[in-house]
Amino acid sequence: MRNLRMIEASTACALGALIMTPALAAEPAMEGHISIVPSEVKWTEAPSIGPGAKLAVLEGDLKQAAPFTMRIKLPPNFKIPAHTHPVFERVTVLSGTLHLGIGETFDRAKARAYPAGGVTMMPAGMPMFAYTTSKETVIQIHGTGPWGISYLNPAEDPRKK
Template identity: 55%
Template sequence: MATNTMITATALALCMGVSSAVMAETPYMGDGHTMITPDELKWGPVGSMAPGAQIAVLEGDLGTAEPFTMRLKLPADYVIAPHIHPAYERVTVLSGTFYFAHGEEFDRDSARALPEGSLAIMSPGDPMYGYTDGDVVIQLHGTGPWGIEYLNPEDDPRQ
């Protein structure tokens, strides 16, 4: 990644609540090939989510119209309040069970259990929420810019 691109990505990530520690250079192999092992991931807090969540950005500048891939570690009993995203978001459950639902009001009973290997695809502007009952790792990918807007401003940790 070029220095200017890295500076831009880091500055935008900090504005979005992503620590610069998670924006470390990705190990590249050849022309456009990327290979990353789990021990190479740089995890850090997510300022746009409630405390406890950890993020590792694997590729892309989350603030531009380019592909991105990131992972989130969510602890047991974690709640993601109802929110929307500005672009399509694709979520793959890598470990644990993530409970996910579409809607404007948090309703634990309406959430669907998505075990390891499950996929969820959400369209821009559609309200959603989720929770965990154990530790969960999910991978998100799409085309940026990525963002999160909570339906209830009181749920936004950036406030």
């Protein structure tokens, strides 16, 4: 019981450090509380992922060494070339199916399908690639920043096209 209280106290401290974004709250919030329903998610273009991809930051600042939660919306038949991230990532598929492979080259035969509810976690620096098929796919990623994406083949970086 004592450990549970310590965990609750540390969680409360961590949550108290969050910055509340009033535009995201549907109700008056207690300090540190973030409350978002789907209609309040603010999607923006995600040029680092590729044309047609959308991103929504739900918590934190992706450029800071702090906790973050974001969602990425990928259109049907979308490909993310082999890349790495500088931080440990926890990915949950919210809708659709994410096909994710581990490795330095894009190879559909080496990808695993993660349907809605699927979860995968990758350490910093692990090379990976992903794609979608016929359905739009939404994933949620959380970790501790700063977040970024580095393509193994610079010619495949969508920011350079």
